[in-house]
Amino acid sequence: MLADRALANVTFYPFWLDRPDAPAPQAPLVGRTEADLLIVGGGFTGLWAAILAKEAEPSKDVVLIEAENIACGASGRPGAIVSTSVMHGLHNAVRVFPEDIAMLEALGQANIAGFLDTLDRHAIDCDAEWNGELTVAVGKENLPTLNEEYELHARHGHDVVLMNAEETRGQLASPLFEGSLWAKKNSGTLHPARLAWGLKRAALSLGVRIHEHTPLRDISDEGSTVVAATRDGKVRARKVLLATNAFAAGHDHIKRRVAMVRDRILMTEPLTPEQMDRIGWRNRQGVYDTRTQLNYMRLTKDNRILFGGRLGYFYGGPRDPRLDRTPAPYKRLAEAFFRTFPQLDDIGFTHAWSGPIALTTRMAVHFQTYHRGKVVYAGGYSGFGVSASRFGADIGLAKLNGATRPELECDFARTMPGIIPPEPFRYIGARTTMYALDTADSKGGWRNLWLKFVGKLGFPLS
Ligand SMILES: Cc1cc2nc3c(=O)[nH]c(=O)nc-3n(C[C@H](O)[C@H](O)[C@H](O)COP(=O)(O)OP(=O)(O)OC[C@H]3O[C@@H](n4cnc5c(N)ncnc54)[C@H](O)[C@@H]3O)c2cc1C
Missing domain, CATH: 3.50.50.60 (FAD/NAD(P)-binding domain)
Incomplete structure (x- = not known):
């Protein structure tokens, strides 16, 4: 409703x-x-x-x-949400290229310095806000992942702060958040x-x-x-x-x-100052959660909330985004939004869209x-x-x-990533995986085995 x-x-x-x-x-x-x-x-x-x-x-x-x-x-x-990592986060970089990690860390820093320098020299105003990234644990079962992330980042010299549930909700008030990691340097949000x-x-x-x-x-x-x-x-x-x-x-x-998968996003109308007070978020970080079927969120310059994260797959990975205008997946995403921010029950969404993600192993x-x-x-x-x-x-x-x-x-x-099976196996595999991701937590069984199998193919899902 x-x-x-x-x-x-x-x-x-x-x-x-x-x-x-x-x-x-x-x-x-x-x-x-x-x-x-x-x-x-x-x-x-x-x-x-x-x-x-x-x-x-x-x-x-x-x-x-x-x-x-x-x-x-x-x-x-x-x-x-902008990050210094050039390999989908430090965790993924260590997973895939443990030998290259020192080089990748240095290249990530140099990359963001070059990025900022170009914005400056060409006077590119893209509403950039360098307030860091917050990785939040949704549910207590995700706290060990957060602790591991903290230790990994600290070991590699990142400027990170680990926060408990109360401190996290002090940054962004959601009843789902049990803890978080705030990476403060050279990351934030912009208008793409x-x-x-x-x-x-x-x-x-x-x-x-x-x-x-x-x-x-x-x-x-x-x-x-x-x-x-x-x-x-x-x-x-x-x-x-x-x-x-x-x-x-x-x-x-x-x-x-x-493989082309699509990910979906919702944008709210601008929050009033009173609605902003209900969620806090004064430090305006970009936010990801720790789940595989994750949600991510951020504020815009005019205080809308962007809320994303609902993967979809269409046979053959066609380029036309008009295929993805059916309301059902956006409704699921909206329900996730209201579970995250129940105090914003008077907000409406103005825009919904999906975009092509280039997935590799x-x-x-x-x-x-x-x-x-x-x-x-x-x-x-x-x-x-x-x-x-x-x-x-x-x-x-x-x-x-x-x-x-x-x-x-x-x-x-x-080197190159692994080969992904062609159609129709790609379609069947993608749809089965998305169903398993949605239901593994509540129903378990074959779903967890399937996600482990997909993990063995190279996709880190569990
Ligand atoms: C929903 C969503 C959320 C995301 N969130 C984040 C985020 O928060 N943080 C982050 O870091 N990244 C995020 N990303 C990823 C990021 O947007 C992409 O990695 C990045 O934009 C890739 O840029 P690109 O130029 O390689 O690809 P694209 O922007 O896809 O550009 C490829 C271009 O090639 C053109 N093209 C294709 N075929 C042809 C052809 N035959 N002839 C000529 N041109 C062609 C296409 O039209 C397209 O413009 C997100 C992506 C999506 C879809």
């Missing part, structure tokens, strides 16, 4: 993109052109790659093509569309040629160059960076290691190389790429250029 009422006037469109100051699209590519570097995909990875490439070598001719509009994919749709549009402006000012509504159809190898055929034109390029993330466009084999960015090194795919952030996309672009370009940097010798840059 409460959820139905709160969703009565919702618009199925990303709040972030619903702005009158959205920039006009750049003209599509029509006819033939040439470039030193072609970037495919106008999300964060593609935009960062364009800026990094131009800043490193201003004379380089860089063309970026985007199938629809800049930031129409994941980059215009996230929770946009304003970031993407600011990066687009910066890229254009550096001389990058951007063509929107220019879908790549095919790439053919012509020896020392490749030719990329688009809907209405062709680009002959010496190098190509595929920044197509969950869409996995650019080579048929990318999809073998990348590593849960983090990786690199695939094609056409004898002339084409590199950088993607697979698994829902954790707002700042890591700058790192993905940087390493992707370094691999394309044949650079000899020490990090390129590390496993994370040299």
